Amino acid sequence: MGTVQHKSNTGKLIARAIVVIIGGFIAAYGLEAVLIPNSVSDGGVTGISIVGSQLFGLPLGVLIALLNIPFIFLGYKQIGKTFAILSILGIASLSVGTSLMHHIPTIIHGDTLLVTVVGGIILGFGMGLALRNGGALDGIDMLAVLLSRKLPFGTSDLILFLNVFVFIIVSTVFGLKGAILSGIAYFIASKVITIVEEGLSGSKTYKIITKDPDTMTETIRDRLGRSATYDEVYGGYSKEKFIEITCVINRLEDSKMKEIIRDVDPAAFVTVYETAEVKGGNFRKRNIH
Incomplete structure (x- = not known):
């Protein structure tokens, strides 16, 4: 039974x-076929890489790979090995994709509105696919997760704040108009990501009723670095007493949380809520390695 389960998990991981x-590769196509030829950038580490590529004539793919290395390490420490491996694969494919597609025909010329909309949609779709399956294509999210532990701001606020600086840097190469268009394309991409990966922004609250709450809580602590709280709840008909676990996670940890629940108790009753803001308490998490 254990071998079958292991093969099933391995198969799912390969598919992801x-x-x-x-x-x-989809995100790379959005950059090389739409955005960059029209002097529009992305946000995050990719945006800084595009600026470096334009300023110093270095290959964009090389810069994306190099600048994301420290952020992959942050992802490994904060979210786990699987997330880090999937992010390495995603960032590597983005890096290789931009190199392979560097001379690909530009599909839209000059129409600034169409460039930002189409480029943002393609970019967001690629990034959303990666995040939905447990990997990231840009390290700025991981930096925001780390900073949210140290500062009294939510992850989403910090991502926005960090990207303001990125677009100021973008304006030095593409000008103010280019920076504004880049910001619009990034905004569209972020909305598409939300559509592709539901509930991506902010945090999520998980409420779990399971036959083995102690094991579930220990596994969440050990594999995700998150603490949880207990509530006593009662069945409306049976009056049977249950322990309900409540745990708040950030958006990057969602696929890992689902994996933990599936591994510990596939029959657990789980409800998930969008959480607009988290402050105080014990939301800070510890490193898991």
Whole structure:
């Protein structure tokens, strides 16, 4: 039984890895066929890489790979090994994709509105595919997760704040108009990501009723670095007493949380809520390695 389960998990991981790689190539196509030829950039580490590529004539793919290395390490420490591996695959495919597609024909010329909309949609779709399957194509989210532990701001606020600086840097190469268009394309991409990966922004609250709450809580602590709280709840008909676990996670940890629940108790009753803001308490998490 254990061997069958292991093979099933391995198969699912390989399938997720393939989709993350496809997401990386789709995002690369959005950059090389739409945005960059029209002097429009992305946000995050990719945006800084595009600026470096334009300023110093270095290959964009090389810069994307190099600048994301420290952020992949952050992802490994904060979210786990699987997330780091999938992110390496995603960032590598984005990096290789931009190199392979560097001379690909530009599909839209000059129409700034169409460039930002189409480029943002393609970019967001690629990034959303990767995030939905447990990987990331840009390290700025991981930095925001780390900073949210140290500062009294939510992850989403910090992503926005960090990207303001990125677009200021973008304006030095593409001008103010280019930076504004880049910001619009990034905004559209972020909305598409939300559509592709539901509930991506902010945090999520998980409420779990399971036959083995102690094991579930310990596994969440050990594999995700998150603490949880207990509530006593009673069945409306049976009056039977249950323990309900409540745990708040950030958006990057969602696929890992689902994996933990599936591994510990596939029959657990789980409800998930969008959480607009988290402050105080014990939301800070510890490193898991």
